Amino acid sequence: MKPERPGSITLPAPAKINLTLHVLGRRPDGYHDLETWMQKLDLCDEITLRLRDDCRITLACSDETLPQDRTNLAWRAAEVFFAASTRGEGCGVDIHLEKRIPASAGLGGGSSDAGTVLRGLNSLYDVEFSDQDLLKMALPLGADVPFFAASMEAVLATGVGEIMQPVPTLAGYTFMLVNPGFPVSTRWVFENYALTTGYKNSKLVGFQKFSGGDLSFAAMHNDLEQVTLGKYPEVAEIKNTLLAAGAKAALMSGSGPTVFGVFPDSSIDNAQITGIAEELRRKYGKRVFVTRSRDGASPSGKAPGFDPGIRRFESFRPSQFEGKH
Secondary structure, eight states: OSSSSEEEEEEEEEEEEEEEEEEEEOOTTTEEEEEEEEEEEEEEEEEEEEEESOOOEEEEEEEETSOOOOOHHHHHHHHHHHHSSSSTOOHHHHHHHEEEEESSSSSSSHHHHHHHHHHHHHHHHSOOOOOOHHHHHHHOTTTHHHHHHOOOOOEEEETTTTTTOOOOOOOOOOEEEOSOOOOOHHHHHHHTOOOOOSSOOOHHHHHHOSSSSSGGGGEETTTHHHHHHHHHHHHHHHHHHHTTTSSEEEETTTTTTTTEEEEEGGGGHHHHHHHHHHHHHHHHHHEEEEBBBOOOOOOOOOEEEEETOOOOOOOOOOOOOOOOO
16 A cells, blocks of 8 residues: 655664673574673664655665665665565655764664664554564564664674563663774674684573663673784774773674773763763774663654564574674
């Protein structure tokens, strides 16, 4: 069913950080089992969708270095949606992507854009698909895409990242993100990750108790750091710089190379944060971001119909992932 007239919606596509990331082992199918605590941030791309009354998909991006064809995950997400949609039969969409999150940076930018396109189109077609249906569409696009197709702001994720349990969003912290200015391939990081102890025991019980809205700095760990740091010593330099500037903890997010420093509100004020950011920008330029956890604030055209009480996306084996791990 085509809409009577083309509709449009504008949504934020948030970045994420991994507060913990444990690689348990490589599975027989070639993927890796993970346990990770992911938190969405106020640092966001912005996606505007405008429906078309023909079958065309177009993509315009503020960052001209990024692909603006079907090799972009946002475009492919639209293809996946229309392939499954009855209400959108015969329709297409113009996608405008205002890019603010660095690409290939460990912050989930491309995955967030794709998940946001799925949410936005589902909203424009009066929530044609359930949460579970939407998340199943998301997973073959990439292991992180289901997190961004869901309304949950923070999750403990297991499997390849597709089995999600919501946890409270973190409050009372400022996160300072520093990107060194070069991309890192997720596929390359996992291909070079060597498990020296065989299949590891789960640490889920251990870090569940740190995920109730309070952050244990001692529990923050990323197994993938050792790979990225081995090739890119700049990542270790950024970690040390953030710690020297007063961060209570610093960690690489995802497969990197972005590093985030954690500054509790109780230990630092806004003027100090601003001063630290200005100092870091003298070296890293615009690749320094000051942000906080997302708390569910409603942007223009927020997509309705998502249940924040969704407890779990059951394990689902895709035919392929964009970045196999």
